[in-house]
Amino acid sequence: MKHPPIKKRMGFTLIEVILVLAVAALIILIVLLTLPALMRVQRDTQRKEDLLFIVAAVRLYQSNNKGQLPPDSGQEAVTLDPDDPRNSMGTWFTGNNSASLYPYVQERLHGVTTSVAVTDQTNNRGSLYFSIDDEERFGLVWVVIGAKCPTGPIDPQLVRFNVTQSKRDVSVFRFLEGNGFACENY
Secondary structure, three states: OOOOOOOOOOOHHHHHHHHHHHHHHHHHHHHHHHHHHHHHHHHHHHHHHHHHHHHHHHHHHHHOOOOOOOOOOEEOOOOOOOOOOOHHHEEEEOOOOOOHHHHHHHHHHHHOEEEEEEOOOOOOOOOOEOOOOOOOOOOOOEEEEEOOOOEEEEOEEEEEEEEEEOOOEEEEEEEEEOOEEEEEEE
């Protein structure tokens, strides 16, 4: 008597399953490693777009207030380490949020931790330096009257502005997450 032929079951071998899982794990690892960098670039792109919006807000303020620029929002001199040689290089300021620009930027920046500070440097001589600690670094935008945009950072947390003392020179500045800064001259 002849036995019916045994049908071979088609399936995956253990090696094939392990290989597919390894490839899937590699793809997931690559996505998880690149996602934070992509998100950082996206946030920096949004920060640069916000600068252009704030330049437009300054122009709108000026047109609504007979050509006047927004007033200084108040500033405090920063107490620095006296042994640091950078302390004799110029003026260092921290700024308060601008009440005069708030109505012009509130809709765009609503719910975001961005603060817009205005500093008027038309009466100051010497250099102007910005050094922001990490907590405030990405949430603060400066409108600097009487100065032009810096040409480059001295170090990742220190930027030197070119003070011109002219009301025609207005810069809008902020630090970026990707170890740099963005600045627009008005």
